[in-house]
Amino acid sequence: MEEKQTLLCNKCKVEMEDSEVSFAYLNHSFRHKVKRCPKCGQVYLPEELVNGRMSEVETVLEEK
Numbered sequence: 001m002e003e004k005q006t007l008l009c010n011k012c013k014v015e016m017e018d019s020e021v022s023f024a025y026l027n028h029s030f031r032h033k034v035k036r037c038p039k040c041g042q043v044y045l046p047e048e049l050v051n052g053r054m055s056e057v058e059t060v061l062e063e064k
């Protein structure tokens, strides 16, 4: 198995690059490294981010 995974943009068929983006979720914002298409700017959100980080944020809010 290869360690480095290359992702291609569905639209542009170009290799997506690592990019740090900041998300704003409700009143929280956080930064995360994601794959981003250098052409159209579309970001690829891994499931672990959507299912992990987002629910973490929700959990924090609920506990407050």
Ligand SMILES: [Zn+2]
Binding pocket: 009, 010, 011, 012, 013, 037, 038, 039, 040, 041, 042
């Ligand atoms: Zn693209």
